Amino acid sequence: MEELPTALAEGIEAEFMYQYVSMAPPPMKSALGIATTRIGGGVATSVRNDPTEFWSKALGFGFDEPVTHDLIGRVVDFYRSQDSKVAVLQIAPSVLPPDWEEIRAAYNLRPGAYNVKLACPVETFWPGESKLDIRPVGPEAAMEWATVGLRGFGMPEEGLAEMLAGSNDHPDFHPFAAWDGDTMIATANLFIRGSIGSLNAGATLPEHRNQGAQSALLARRAMEAAAMGCSWLVAETGLPAQGAANPSLNNMLRAGLRPLYSRRDWIWRPDAG
Numbered sequence: 001m002e003e004l005p006t007a008l009a010e011g012i013e014a015e016f017m018y019q020y021v022s023m024a025p026p027p028m029k030s031a032l033g034i035a036t037t038r039i040g041g042g043v044a045t046s047v048r049n050d051p052t053e054f055w056s057k058a059l060g061f062g063f064d065e066p067v068t069h070d071l072i073g074r075v076v077d078f079y080r081s082q083d084s085k086v087a088v089l090q091i092a093p094s095v096l097p098p099d100w101e102e103i104r105a106a107y108n109l110r111p112g113a114y115n116v117k118l119a120c121p122v123e124t125f126w127p128g129e130s131k132l133d134i135r136p137v138g139p140e141a142a143m144e145w146a147t148v149g150l151r152g153f154g155m156p157e158e159g160l161a162e163m164l165a166g167s168n169d170h171p172d173f174h175p176f177a178a179w180d181g182d183t184m185i186a187t188a189n190l191f192i193r194g195s196i197g198s199l200n201a202g203a204t205l206p207e208h209r210n211q212g213a214q215s216a217l218l219a220r221r222a223m224e225a226a227a228m229g230c231s232w233l234v235a236e237t238g239l240p241a242q243g244a245a246n247p248s249l250n251n252m253l254r255a256g257l258r259p260l261y262s263r264r265d266w267i268w269r270p271d272a273g
């Protein structure tokens with residue numbers, strides 16, 4: 001079976017992360033200490049006052065120019081210039097250079113968790129069936145969508161909700177939600193770049209889990225991506241520890257998404273290097 005090129009799989013994730021952060025309204029950019037930049041074909045986002053330590057990320061490297069000591073130095077210099085408290089560098093294993101251990105030791109990049117990248121052609125996606133009410137989210141519900149998503153991920157809402165709601169204005173973002181009656185119970189997003197649809201930001205309120213909401217949202221977004229001319233679907237989620245399970249990963253595998261590779265987080269902190 002044809003495989004999605006790594007450059008495309010990494011590039012679309014880098015772009016939606018960049019847009020999630022950079023679309024924040026100006027007051028939230030100031031309050032959260034947001035800055036973004038593009039370096040060597042990749043992106044770096046800094047959210048200095050993010051209590052979750054999730055949104056400061058650097059990724060998409062190794063394709064426009066190789067991963068080198070100089071490139072990583074430019075990334076670290078950006079985070080230093082923003083007084084960032086932490087940053088997570090995410091680099092596909094296929095583009096890590098032979099001297100990566102030397103480079104990461106020079107900047108004291110500490111190994112973190114693994115994520116798994118998945119993809120499949122649109123026509124091989126298996127949508128399954130669902131009785132849940134799945135609908136697109138318009139501007140009038142953008143804040144509710146952001147709030148429910150953050151609650152589903154266990155993240156605080158203040159500031160971050162306004163940041164995520166801002167992405168509703170981007171033409172390539174297509175947010176969806178699941179409702180139980182009049183109550184929004186789960187959220188997800190489809191980001192389209194060229195012929196690829198990224199399935200990201202899936203989250204369900206704790207009290208409404210195990211009802212099939214995320215599988216239904218996967219199916220609805222796949223249908224939308226196909227209607228908009230996408231030929232590939234791509235997603236990423238946490239790789240569970242041996243003997244553990246990740247329900248999101250299981251949902252994706254059941255729907256036909258197939259693992260491309262696992263990618264490790266590399267964590268930088270200013271007091272470490």
